[in-house]
Amino acid sequence: MLANTVVKQSALPGILGSSSVLAPRGGERTKKTGSADLLLTALIDAFSILVIFLLMSFSSTGELLVVGKGQELPKAARADMLERFPLVKIDEGRYFVEEREVSSDGLVAELLSLREKWREMHPGEEFPGVLTIQADRRVKYEIMNSVVLASSQAGFSEIKFAVVMK
Amino acid sequence: MRKHKHLDFEINLIPCIDLLSTCICFLLLTAVWLHVGAMNVKQAVGGQPAEETAKKPLVWVNMGATGELTLDVQETGRVPVKLRKIKITGRDGKPNHADLATTVQELRGLEPSLATALIQPTGVSAYEDIIEIMDTFKKEGLIDLGVAPL
Incomplete structure (x- = not known):
């Protein structure tokens, strides 16, 4: 052949x-x-x-957060595992609740509506009140303060700051 | 004469290669290169009267604009009064984490039940500095952390 x-x-x-x-x-x-x-x-x-x-290096949880171009998360060695909870993203001074842009004044209302939605979907269950915050490592606290305040006012008692594991 | 049977045998490697290639393709497609974790913080949402809250030793950390940290230990009987307010100067405009770790170690040596820290940043405090302080606290055994709003 x-x-x-x-x-x-x-x-x-x-x-x-x-x-x-x-x-x-x-x-x-x-x-x-x-x-x-x-x-x-x-x-x-x-x-x-x-x-x-x-x-x-396989992760069974998959990618829970989408880190945008130019955004760098802070690094931490003693971080816990990230779970899926309502997400507030701070990107270039703008606030996004579950990918929907809101003003700093509208954060409380948006978080309260998330809480209401959760109650409708899980009747009789206790509200976990956990919120994930994703922000660039260089962001100043004066920008984050609105989210911290809004979470307290909307009854979210636990905040999970998204970090990159060292 | 009986013919000798060969003890050697051949393994067909092609299916192994197929299997490994499929595995590699699947793992490459589903790989997560950036391992994202979470730094947990408990926030006060009110509702419970102050007198009902159990008094536990805690340390307040006030962050300065140029990296200095002021530690204020409260609700403790074991830490001497002169050590209840400690100032840690910053380094290159950032908090000095090595000194902070040493100080927290000393405080934990005097008050082993000290496990709560509340961080009070300023408006100009960088998010990464706050996270790094939390990380230092967690390394030294302060596991209940909180961040105060401005």
Whole structure:
């Protein structure tokens, strides 16, 4: 088949042709096949290392926050695991409650409406009152203060500041 | 003559490669490169009378505009009066976290039940400085943290 093909002309003999991993008895082979041998063990080793590395960095929770371009979260070593709770994002001095832009004066009303929605969806259950705040590390506290105040006024007793784990 | 059976056997590596490639593709697509965590803070929402609240040792941390920190230890009988108000000067306009950690260690040595810290930032305090102070407190065992509004 390979007699007159380009493959025949360009095929190189394997580097370790006589000890191919695909054929452990390759040493016994004397007949030249005309095709290049691939050392597959090395490939499988590399793949296995990749799989182990990716499995170690695998997160079953997925990405709960979308960190925008130019936004850097502060770093912390003793942070807890992030869970899905109502999110208030501060981006370039603007406030977003669950991706909806609101003014600083409208924060309390928006958080109260979130609370009401939660009560309608979970009748008879106690309101957890947890809020996640996502902001750039360089943001001044005077900008964050509106969210901290609004959360207290709307009955959110626990704030989770989003950070990058060190 | 009985023919000798070969003890060597060949493993078909192609399915292994297929499986590993599929795994790598899936893991690469679902990989989370930025590990986001949360720094938990308890906020007072009112409703409970002050006299009903159990008195626990706590430390107030006032952040200055140039990185200085003032620690004010309250509701404690074990910490000497002269150590109840401590000022930690800043370094390059930022809080000195090494000195803060040492001070908190000393305070925890005198008052082991000290586990609450309330941070009072100024309007110009950077968010990362507040988080770093919280992180230092957590490392030293102050686990109940709060941030006071302006």
